Amino acid sequence: MASQLRFDGRVVLVTGAGGGLGRAYALAFAERGASVVVNDLGGDMKGVGKSSLAADKVVEEIRSRGGKAVASYDSVEAGEKIVKTALDAFGRIDVVVNNAGILRDRSFGRLSDEDWDIIHRVHLRGSFLVTRAAWDHMKKQKFGRIIMTSSASGIYGNFGQANYSAAKLGLLGLSNTLAIEGKKNNIHCNTIAPQAGSRLTQTIFPEDIVEALKPDYVAPLVLWLCHESCEENGSLFEVGAGWIGKLRWERTLGALVRQRNQPMTPEAVKANWKKICDFGSVSNPQTIQESTGGIVGLLSKMDSNGGVSTNHTSHAASTATSGFVGAIGQKLPSFSSTYTELEAIMYALGVGASIKEPKDMKFIYEGSSDFSCLPTFGVITAQKSVLGELAQIPGLSLDFAKVLHGEQYLELYKPLPRTGKLKCEGVVADVLDKGSGAVILLDVYSYSGNELLCYNQFSLFLVGSGGFGGKRTSDKMKVAVAVPNRPPDAVLTDTTSLNQAALYRLSGDWNPLHIDPNFSSLAGFDKPILHGLCTFGFSARHVLQQFADHDVSRFKAIKARFAKPVYPGQTLQTEMWKEGNRIHFQTKIQETGDIVISNAYVDLVPTSDMLAKTPSKGGELQSTLVFEEIGRRLKDIGHQVVKTVNAVFEWHITKGGNTAATWTIDLKNGSGEVYQGPARGSADTTLTLSDEHFMEVVQGKLDPQKAFFSGKLKAKGNIMVSQKLQKILKDYAKL
Ligand code: NAI
Numbered sequence: 001m002a003s004q005l006r007f008d009g010r011v012v013l014v015t016g017a018g019g020g021l022g023r024a025y026a027l028a029f030a031e032r033g034a035s036v037v038v039n040d041l042g043g044d045m046k047g048v049g050k051s052s053l054a055a056d057k058v059v060e061e062i063r064s065r066g067g068k069a070v071a072s073y074d075s076v077e078a079g080e081k082i083v084k085t086a087l088d089a090f091g092r093i094d095v096v097v098n099n100a101g102i103l104r105d106r107s108f109g110r111l112s113d114e115d116w117d118i119i120h121r122v123h124l125r126g127s128f129l130v131t132r133a134a135w136d137h138m139k140k141q142k143f144g145r146i147i148m149t150s151s152a153s154g155i156y157g158n159f160g161q162a163n164y165s166a167a168k169l170g171l172l173g174l175s176n177t178l179a180i181e182g183k184k185n186n187i188h189c190n191t192i193a194p195q196a197g198s199r200l201t202q203t204i205f206p207e208d209i210v211e212a213l214k215p216d217y218v219a220p221l222v223l224w225l226c227h228e229s230c231e232e233n234g235s236l237f238e239v240g241a242g243w244i245g246k247l248r249w250e251r252t253l254g255a256l257v258r259q260r261n262q263p264m265t266p267e268a269v270k271a272n273w274k275k276i277c278d279f280g281s282v283s284n285p286q287t288i289q290e291s292t293g294g295i296v297g298l299l300s301k302m303d304s305n306g307g308v309s310t311n312h313t314s315h316a317a318s319t320a321t322s323g324f325v326g327a328i329g330q331k332l333p334s335f336s337s338t339y340t341e342l343e344a345i346m347y348a349l350g351v352g353a354s355i356k357e358p359k360d361m362k363f364i365y366e367g368s369s370d371f372s373c374l375p376t377f378g379v380i381t382a383q384k385s386v387l388g389e390l391a392q393i394p395g396l397s398l399d400f401a402k403v404l405h406g407e408q409y410l411e412l413y414k415p416l417p418r419t420g421k422l423k424c425e426g427v428v429a430d431v432l433d434k435g436s437g438a439v440i441l442l443d444v445y446s447y448s449g450n451e452l453l454c455y456n457q458f459s460l461f462l463v464g465s466g467g468f469g470g471k472r473t474s475d476k477m478k479v480a481v482a483v484p485n486r487p488p489d490a491v492l493t494d495t496t497s498l499n500q501a502a503l504y505r506l507s508g509d510w511n512p513l514h515i516d517p518n519f520s521s522l523a524g525f526d527k528p529i530l531h532g533l534c535t536f537g538f539s540a541r542h543v544l545q546q547f548a549d550h551d552v553s554r555f556k557a558i559k560a561r562f563a564k565p566v567y568p569g570q571t572l573q574t575e576m577w578k579e580g581n582r583i584h585f586q587t588k589i590q591e592t593g594d595i596v597i598s599n600a601y602v603d604l605v606p607t608s609d610m611l612a613k614t615p616s617k618g619g620e621l622q623s624t625l626v627f628e629e630i631g632r633r634l635k636d637i638g639h640q641v642v643k644t645v646n647a648v649f650e651w652h653i654t655k656g657g658n659t660a661a662t663w664t665i666d667l668k669n670g671s672g673e674v675y676q677g678p679a680r681g682s683a684d685t686t687l688t689l690s691d692e693h694f695m696e697v698v699q700g701k702l703d704p705q706k707a708f709f710s711g712k713l714k715a716k717g718n719i720m721v722s723q724k725l726q727k728i729l730k731d732y733a734k735l
Helices: 020-031 052-066 079-088 112-143 150-154 163-187 207-212 219-223 266-271 288-301 319-326 340-349 358-364 379-384 386-390 500-507 518-523 530-548 607-616 622-645 692-700 703-710 720-732
Strands: 009-016 037-040 066-073 095-096 144-149 186-195 235-242 242-246 335-339 405-412 420-433 437-448 449-464 492-493 555-561 571-579 582-589 596-606 645-657 656-666 673-676 685-690 714-716
Touching: 009 020, 009 079, 009 386, 020 037, 020 052, 020 066, 020 095, 020 219, 037 052, 037 079, 052 066, 052 656, 066 079, 066 673, 079 112, 112 144, 112 163, 112 186, 112 555, 144 219, 150 163, 150 186, 163 186, 186 219, 186 340, 219 235, 235 340, 288 518, 319 420, 335 340, 335 379, 340 358, 340 500, 340 530, 379 405, 379 420, 379 437, 379 449, 379 530, 386 420, 386 437, 405 530, 420 449, 449 622, 492 530, 500 530, 530 555, 530 571, 530 582, 530 596, 622 656, 622 673, 622 692, 622 720, 645 692, 645 720, 685 692, 685 720, 692 703
Parallel strands: 009 037, 009 095, 037 066, 095 144, 144 186, 186 235, 645 685
Antiparallel strands: 235 242, 335 420, 405 449, 405 555, 420 437, 437 449, 492 571, 555 596, 571 582, 582 596, 645 656, 656 673, 685 714
């Protein structure tokens, strides 16, 4: 059996404890070891008169059962005096149960000033005064438990109780804020809306119902909420007859009814009314940050041309959780992303490239002979309007306030050109269920013409959307890798400027969270925070500087996990470990030691491959197009092909006798994949042939078997399985 919840050594103040619910609380606390202050004014239920009898009687009851109690006869309007009674008698105050109450029921038109004022004075102001008197003592001792007593009248409204319901819901607002302010000192504040037979309700409920609504059926909830082991804070409960339920806010996903730079009209409100009020798809904001942040997040839905989708179809916002599975494989509308040297330079400056470092000149001066885009600029080109588009996917009813950018993967297939007109295609690769949230894996492919330039995987964490019965892992996921367990091989630092976020946002992430103190404080930060992707850019630059001599053609891929926010002005410290061609890294804030980017790595192109590429200079490999085309087609039919082939092929394409490119066609894992470089796991078959012979095979001019026997094609590993390849090359690579 669970051990009894005890209150030995605790001092509990219950207001209005001379009868009804308060009495039941006082007796129960005392029975479990607490020293109790029984406060009661002793007037009638309308707040008229006073008497010490009520409190004395309960004190007597407690003492006769061996408990400790003292009486207090003051009105709750004398909060200081009541708390002093506790301090004088018992030396401390641990728990305040604000319970005292009266009624002045009248229909609204007949409500007098006095009826209004006295109800507010006793319920709302009384609870404020008593609690404030106890507050500093609780803060000092770093412990306090407070109960506010609300009512169903306040929550739902009730005829004839305008004064009472206003005061009762006011108590909930008070409690919500005290919960936030008290939290760091272990002061918890919760609200109950009880139902119990008492003198306040005896005229309302029939006798048998009053019997079923004993105050004793409310007290156990109050005791639990006030126990030191209870972590509940800032919550609201309805309780009565032995039943307890918790309440929360629910909000429709709503509709955005205005367009940037255009007036907002009542007609637009009317047109969207159904959607504004549609509880078919909802969120449950728990904090002001979640509530306000959701609205702020919507700003990102307004695209740069000012358009805002006002007419989401209802299916586009169908219930979040069950819709996740249906969202997998959904494609985002393709979008174009154009940049010139201006954007590339702005980005480089945004992530700390500087004339301080002579080798950075090529990133910030278009006149440099080797002008280059920083590799991580590849995220920027893919990022545009991704969130807004994602929200349109059926089944993904995104609440922007709850979307965190969890991780990022970027792979470049060749250095980004100095200017670009890219076409980007996004697809929901998978949705994972992490319990506390859902993870959306969003893959974005950026093409220049037909050539695949880079691939991004955004991992977006949806707080609170987990538990929908989805899988926890995915073979689609680019996995973050822990850094080695030894001191780093190299550490580079850079102090960000106070203007870092102001500068970085010019690269396209206009979220005011990064510049406007009003927004950042709403989101719970002391001041505007740096973009996670800005830190990411700093770190990648450090790796490139330390291990690749700023050579962008050495950059292959990067993976990073965003762990904590950074404030502009802080110093970033990138710790790096070299393991072959993989540079593991993590980024810390030097001033605090906090890890802000964790489990990260950059993969570099092996120098041997770089050398091997040299002979092919002057002539692009024709096979590149074929591999890329196979990769594209696999996206549609990969699942099917994987089932029939079930093997990984590694290709070494030679030019002038040297390996000029390595490709992997993975027809074993997931729904298949084609990528540049050696097989990530092990290959079943390794095939080596020249670019020219490869093209002849693809075009049907050279029979692969003959090529093998004549030595034009070298094959290692499972040669039999390679026969299945013929079909793929024939069927899917026709150009
Ligand atoms: P009750 O009338 O039996 O108890 C209230 C006690 O508060 C009385 O003993 C009264 O003398 C005392 N009191 C009144 N004004 C005071 C003041 N200014 N200073 C100190 N003590 C004062 O009523 P009940 O039902 O036990 O109510 C307790 C609380 O629960 C009240 O706040 C009430 O509004 C609330 N509540 C009760 C419900 C019910 O179903 N009984 C429903 C919803 C809320």
